[in-house]
Amino acid sequence: MSLTGPRSQRTLVLALLSVASFAVVFNNLIITPILPEISEDFGVRVAVAGLLVTAYSVAGGVAAVFSGPFIDRVGRKPVVVAGMATLTVATVLSALAPGFVPLLAARALAGLGVACLTPAVFAAVGDLFSYEERGRAMSWVISANTSASIFGVPAGAVVSGVLSWRWTFVALACLLVVFTWLLFRRLPPDAPREAGASGNGMEVVPRVLRDWATTAALVSNYLSTSYWFVFATYMGAYFHDEFGVAKWALGGLTMTMGLGVLAGSNAGGRLADRVGKRPVILWTSAMCAVFIALTTTAAGAMAMGLGFLFLFAVSGGARFASSQAMMTEMSPAYRGTVMALNAAGQQFGIVTGSLVGGLALEVGGYTALGPTAAGLALVSMVMYGLFVQEEGMAGRRRELAPE
Structure with a gap:
């Protein structure tokens, strides 16, 4: 309806x-x-x-x-x-x-x-x-x-x-x-x-996961949450230790990311309706990889780091709006189940991201956070590029109809 x-x-x-x-x-x-x-x-x-x-x-x-x-x-x-x-x-x-x-x-x-x-x-x-x-x-x-x-x-x-x-x-x-x-x-x-x-x-869950495109999209979204929190978990410590940002001002980092997501989700959602959700997901995943890598490897000053961080958040917001919209059409007969699995993946992605970020920090210091997050972003993009198609989405209503 x-x-x-x-x-x-x-x-x-x-x-x-x-x-x-x-x-x-x-x-x-x-x-x-x-x-x-x-x-x-x-x-x-x-x-x-x-x-x-x-x-x-x-x-x-x-x-x-x-x-x-x-x-x-x-x-x-x-x-x-x-x-x-x-x-x-x-x-x-x-x-x-x-x-x-x-x-x-x-x-x-x-x-x-x-x-x-x-x-x-x-x-x-x-x-x-x-x-x-x-x-x-x-x-x-x-x-x-x-x-x-x-x-x-x-x-x-x-x-x-x-x-x-x-x-x-x-x-x-x-x-x-x-x-x-x-x-x-x-x-x-x-x-x-x-x-x-x-x-x-609960037999609906394996039925949904048997559709490879749906499973690939769920894994890609799980990875997108993971790479976000690889950096977000340690963002305050990075800006405090590398650029001397005062502890009382670290809340501004969350606001910077929030404003970026706000702008990106609005622009990305509207663009996705015009050109397709999948192209926006692929391009913004690549942009996330570029900007988060630059945040910890090429930011010579705090203003530059904040700029890269804002662009990363804009790209992430656009990807999120587009991927959520496309996810609702992956298995329409079981839309609630798909979105619940997607929500669970996001929760577990937070845990994964913080753990992977911690390991990267221990091995390579703050510089390693950006490239590590970028690697996960590229894997997330490849998952969508290889296994998830947008053409004929309406036909999925028939193909994935209840048995």
Whole structure:
């Protein structure tokens, strides 16, 4: 089903899905600026407090693998609303947590909510917007989650600094209550599904993975997240140690990347609708490789390093919008399952990227980070170039129809 109603209805639906995406990223990143205060409040080391991020990511990554068939069977809207409601409850529990272990459990619960919410949102974009306009629609959703890192997280940090970290969660919970109500009331219901169109359970996952093009696209996207975090994990340390950037100013690096992704996703999504998603994915993957390699090997001054970093983020944003749009059409009968597997791959890509980056740093120092990330970017590009085609995407509805 694609939306064919008035422009105002289409804008409303896109805004609602963007709101859900914003909430996910805000909830994910809000721990970063308040982690020191949580550590001090509960009397645990910062390294131990970092388990809050691990619990969230691991729970989300593992649960996402199992959420896909559920999303396809139940429908997008019920899962989006349920995921947002779970995120709301988890955030309230986080604000009220009497100790570190209950807070850890609350963050794991938030990861479970996101495991359903994220793939359901992207699957809904695929359902409601035609493939020819999906790049633009996806760019709006990605812009919303990027805005969370640019504007939402700093605002949460201010609340924590003025009041406390608990009030940051209270403020976020209030927003989530409003978002849940809006999604429940205004998000269009799912279109009726054909009998058997969603499969019966986890057997759908191997059925999807038997399609080599879908599997290759999933692996390519996993690698794209990995190469991003090869550098992003150690970005602050690199600019601090190599260029003397003050610790208080390191937040500007995240904003630089966020603005780059914001610009790239909007330009890339629209360009992908005009010239095709696959060409944009291939070219921007190559550009990512070039600019991230230059960031750590050819930046003789901080301004040059920031310039290369911004161009890397622009390229990455364009690739992300295009690849998400194309991913929704790889196995349309199992769109929820595909997007859930894609979300799981992104979570595990974060872990892989940080580990590979750490190894590169140990072996070759900061200079090795860029070329290592570039190598993964080129492998990601080759995976798409050799095994994923865009021609005849509509025909995949018939070829991959339920057995």
